[in-house]
Amino acid sequence: MKFYVCIKQVPDVDAPIQIKEGNLIQDTDRMVLNAYDASAVEEALVLTEEHGGEVEVVLVGPEKAKETIRKALAMGADKATHITTDNDVDYDSAVYAKVLATFFEDKEYDVISCGKQSQDTDAGLAGSMLAQHLDLPYATNAVGLSMEEDKLVVKRQGDAGQEIIGLPQPCLVTCSNDMNEPRIPSLKGIMQSKRKPMETIALSDMNLDEAALSAKTKVTGYMEKPEREPGQKFEGEPDELAQKVATLLDEEENVI
Amino acid sequence: MSTLLTHIAVSDGKIKRASLEVLSRMTQLAEANGHSSEAVIIDANASDHVDEVQKYGASKIYTIEDAIFKNHQNTPLLKALSKVMDEADPFVFGFGSTESTKDILGALAANTDAAVLSDVSEFELTDNGIEVTRPVMAAKILSDNKATGDNILVSVRSGSYDLNESPTEAEVVDIDFSFDESELKATLREIIGASGDKIDLTEAETIVAAGRGAKDDEGQELIEELASVLNAALGASRALTEAGIMDPSLQIGQTGKVVSPQLYIAVGISGAIQHVAGMANSKVIVAINKDPDAPIFDIADYGIVGDLYKVLPPFIEELKKIKS
Known part of the structure; x- marks a missing residue:
């Protein structure tokens, strides 16, 4: 079984962020493997450990994203392809999906997976775009995966409940981070990752036309979200606190 | 005059409030900018929901009714949405940001070559597109984005806009639609823990x-x-x-x-x-x-x-x- 996992390097949303002249500035510049993609890598590893096969990760991003590819290899992925871009590209989901679709054109695979969204923008679009370009059956927001002969069985968290969907291979699935706890690379894994094959392709060599690489959507600026002011904090006898807050909710806020 | 189209999502026989919030906003924008606010209902019983949708100012309501829409499945929904985009040629096509919307929004954009912005908390029209605000970085930061093009898709977080009734007498257009189950590659086997009458x-x-x-x-x-x-x-x-x-x-x-x-x-x-x-x-x-x-x-x-x-x-x- 050949598993491709599309991964992305993103800023760590837990690190402090500032906005200077409309730009996002992270003092730490801490970049990480997108948490949802990490779950996709983990699930691919679990399935191939159980059923045999190979996991290859693909990343579209600048040179410094190599460290994120190394992380996925250290977790246990077998090989990697790095499609390199300039440092400050303003690609939207549609451009990434086009680039990946072009990459996959001449590849053979059973399953392509990725995170359901990237944790910095939360857009959640590239996965289903890629499936459409490649004309693959797909499911999004998977919270569980299993294999059944030639089918990938997806448990998807939908609006009405958990949908159990059978996908004939080849197929595409986007993963929630609720399906597993991604493994922490072991020292051995980290050592091995340095010897694993990593192919580098310059995006400029992929013969994508201008239209495919020009984003139809643009970020025009950033703002701090107006912060909620902390309200009143009560400490003391539980009976009194309960009564006080219940009365405030009823009389001051009118929400009971 | 352009068309501002809203997708009306129906789940368990009930219209999702998030869809009506988007329709309320679209109707307001249509009135302010001389556009036409229209809606599309795609459901096994689509025509049952026309009266409710009329309350929020849609001047034309497309219905696509087929038993295949009883439960969410991305293949038939995508086919229906592509068809209504052909028919209505919307300048902006708005969705409530439900899990079903998240399942198809990117694919629909890829399918129709439309620009798309997902999960926005505010949106405005411009001459050639839309401007939106989206929460990013775990909703610690707001980002301003714009999209340009002839067809733009936007999904809106629930609770972003208030419901606003402005009843109209809508023209109802039933779009002919058929779906052969043999076209389904992905198969929905069952739904576990369906929410039933629990509060959404x-x-x-x-x-x-x-x-x-x-x-x-x-x-x-x-x-x-x-x-x-x-x-x-x-x-x-x-x-x-x-x-x-x-x-x-x-x-x-x-x-x-x-x-x-x-x-x-x-x-x-x-x-x-x-x-x-x-x-x-x-x-x-x-x-x-x-x-x-x-x-x-x-x-x-x-x-x-x-x-x-x-x-x-x-x-x-x-x-x-x-x-x-």
Whole structure:
């Protein structure tokens, strides 16, 4: 079984962020493997450990994203392809999906997976775009995966409940981070990752036309979200606190 | 004059409020800019919902009715949406940001070569597109984005706009649609834990959410009683859904549902940014936590520092008195 996992390097949303002249500035510049993609890598590893096969990760991003590819290899992925871009590209989901679709054109695979969204923008679009370009059956927001002969069985968290969907291979699935706890690379894994094959392709060599690489959507600026002011904090006898807050909710806020 | 089209999502025979919020906003924008506000209902019983949709100002309502739409499946939904885009040629096509929308939005954009912006909290029209605001970086930051093009797709977070009735007599256009089940490559086998008549978290006026602090049986009983007294929907932090203590569909946060109720009561929830990303737009937030330094107190309007097992029983009694 050949598993491709599309991964992305993103800023760590837990690190402090500032906005200077409309730009996002992270003092730490801490970049990480997108948490949802990490779950996709983990699930691919679990399935191939159980059923045999190979996991290859693909990343579209600048040179410094190599460290994120190394992380996925250290977790246990077998090989990697790095499609390199300039440092400050303003690609939207549609451009990434086009680039990946072009990459996959001449590849053979059973399953392509990725995170359901990237944790910095939360857009959640590239996965289903890629499936459409490649004309693959797909499911999004998977919270569980299993294999059944030639089918990938997806448990998807939908609006009405958990949908159990059978996908004939080849197929595409986007993963929630609720399906597993991604493994922490072991020292051995980290050592091995340095010897694993990593192919580098310059995006400029992929013969994508201008239209495919020009984003139809643009970020025009950033703002701090107006912060909620902390309200009143009560400490003391539980009976009194309960009564006080219940009365405030009823009389001051009118929400009971 | 251009068309502003709204997708009306129906789940379990009920229109999703998020769709009507988008339609309300579209009708307002259409009136202000001389455009036409239109809607499309895609459901097994689409025509049953026309009267309700007319209340929110759609001047034309497309219906696509087929038994295949009884449950969400992306292939037929995509086919129907592509067809209505051909028919209506919308300048802007708006969606409530439900899980079903998230499942198809990117694919529909790829299919129709439309520009797309997802999960926005505000949107405005420009001459050649739209400008939106979206929460990013676990909703700590707002980003301004613009999209240009002839067809633009936008999905809107629930609770971003108020419902606004402006009844019209709509022209109803039934779009001929057929779907052969043999076209389905992906097959829906079953739906587990269907919510039935439970209150939908994204539409709830009051939510009682439980975290790690309320994970044992006694804690669960207390939060259930509190929710029942307040006629509230139950929610959970990731700690409880991951541990299998509460149903995954109840998870609130960056990964789960984004909610905006009038009253949010966080019980035993510390307030990690990923959780706060899903509930910070609640009108009134009450936090009950024994740790006085829990980050949830930084955003709570009313914080009660205390043991939930001691605080909830008298709190429930007080609320019962107020309710009676």
